[in-house]
Amino acid sequence: MxxxxxxxxxxxxxxxxxxxxxxxxxxxxxxxxxxxxxxxxxxxxxxxxxxxxxxxxxxxxxxxxxxxxxxxxxxxxxxxxxxxxxxxxxxxxxxxxxxxxxxxxxxxxxxxxxxxxxxxxxxxxxxxxxxxxxxxxxxxxxxxxDTVLTIPLSASASAIDSQLTTLAGALTKTSLVTTVDSLKDVTIFAPSNKAFQDIGSAAGSLTNDQLSSILEYHVIAGTVGYSSLLTSGLANETLPTVLGGEGVAIESVDKKVFVNSAQVVITDIIVANGVMHVIDNVLNPSNTTASPVPTATSQAVAFAGVSAASDVPFTSGISATTTAPSASTMTAAAFGGMPSGAVGMAALFGAGAAVVVGF
The missing domain is CATH 2.30.180.10 (FAS1 domain)
Incomplete structure (x- = not known):
């Protein structure tokens, strides 16, 4: 037919x-x-x-x-x-x-x-x-x-609707929103809000240049590393970031994936220009040799002499338009199964996305 x-x-x-x-x-x-x-x-x-x-x-x-x-x-x-x-x-x-x-x-x-x-x-x-x-x-x-597909949003809008408000705020503070959103074929390792809180004592003293370097160290351009690649083709590889090519090490152990010493806790948030994975630690470009302890329930922060803060940094004026399934924390089963979630209608057609519509 x-x-x-x-x-x-x-x-x-x-x-x-x-x-x-x-x-x-x-x-x-x-x-x-x-x-x-x-x-x-x-x-x-x-x-x-x-x-x-x-x-x-x-x-x-x-x-x-x-x-x-x-x-x-x-x-x-x-x-x-x-x-x-x-x-x-x-x-x-x-x-x-x-x-x-x-x-x-x-x-x-x-x-x-x-x-x-x-x-x-x-x-x-x-x-x-x-x-x-x-x-x-x-x-x-x-x-x-049974459900209309959601066109992937820009990386910055996806961060907001995935409740990664600290990352979104940090990108805004450093004027990196347009830069990150306009890159092609990216993999973004996005620290959770708690990850930023865990280095909270240092967050307020970071200069814009220092914060920019930290953020750029979380972005790989030119390689779209979906979870299937992180556990196979990219496992045990070092990927160059947009911070002058400074590399991050990918390690896959027992259905867990680590980036330097940070563990991937939410996989495969598809964004307009690639993919984003949530990690439980902020990567430190001054500590590129940080490595994980795969058997540990949590990893040590990659910044020396810092302490956690009760406040979530960089979130002033940043709020999500919806709570999407991408905000749901996953376990090591992230590489063996997917969570379900209700449809976030406000995000379905790119609400809040920094995308120019046109043909």
Missing amino acids: SLSAVLTANNKTLSTLNGLLAAQPALVTALSSAQGITILAPSNDAFSKILSTSAGMALEKDPSMITALLQYHVLNGSVPASAFTTTAQFIPTLLTNTSFANITGGQVVMGMLSGKSVEVFSGLKEKSTVTTADIMFSGGVMHII
């Missing part, structure tokens, strides 16, 4: 999607002639969750945003349900517009098997579950999903 015939045959479940596609003739033509694609088709119930909200109403008035959203629901490859496993896969989509995806090969979704269900994770670790799998058509395969 053609794509058009499949969409028509499933109109009872996909009438909202069909209506949106009807207003996108160029996209429909491209999809109808494409070969080897996978369409993640949100059900009517999935769209009903959002179209009654202010974000949904704004979406209906912005054809360019609808185009980007629909492109993000098309995987560049034919991926039947049987291809998903309990190991996370990061699959590129047709969303390549650099206003939304400053990443080589197009923005990705993360897919994996959870029990007998295929789950797909998008921006802010929002979860969509496949409810009807393997609807075949001449150009590939379609899966119906």
Whole structure:
């Protein structure tokens, strides 16, 4: 069957999607002639969750945003349900517009098997579950999903909605927001608020140059290190950061991943220009040899002579627009499973993101 015939045959479940596609003739033509694609088709119930909200109403008035959203629901490859496993896969989509995806090969979704269900994770670790799998058509395969995917936000906006308000505040204080958001193909190791609190006695005395150096030491440009790479291809490697190429050491031990002496506690927050992982310590560019004790329940801070503070530094004027699943702390099981979470509707279409919309 053609794509058009499949969409028509499933109109009872996909009438909202069909209506949106009807207003996108160029996209429909491209999809109808494409070969080897996978369409993640949100059900009517999935769209009903959002179209009654202010974000949904704004979406209906912005054809360019609808185009980007629909492109993000098309995987560049034919991926039947049987291809998903309990190991996370990061699959590129047709969303390549650099206003939304400053990443080589197009923005990705993360897919994996959870029990007998295929789950797909998008921006802010929002979860969509496949409810009807393997609807075949001449150009590939379609899966119906229960939740509209979230287009990944900029790194700075993702930090805010992931409750990484100290990091967001530090980026603002040092005027690094635009710099970090505009880099291509990044891996960001994002210290939690508690990690910054643990060096709280030193935070107030840091100059802007010192704080900038610390922040730059947490960013790798040119390598998108999803969790699957951190435990395999990048394990036991040293990756150059944007701080003059100064390196951080990646170590994988018993389903735990460490960056220098910091442990990754939340994986794979997909952002507009790459991926962000939350770590439990602030990395110190003056202590590049800091190494972990994998059997320890917590790691020593990488800064000498500091003490923890009760206040969370750099957060004045910084507040989250939503509480996303990406704010949920994970354990060592981060590299063996994913948490579920409610949909953060305010973030669904990039609320608060520093992204220019246009084609």
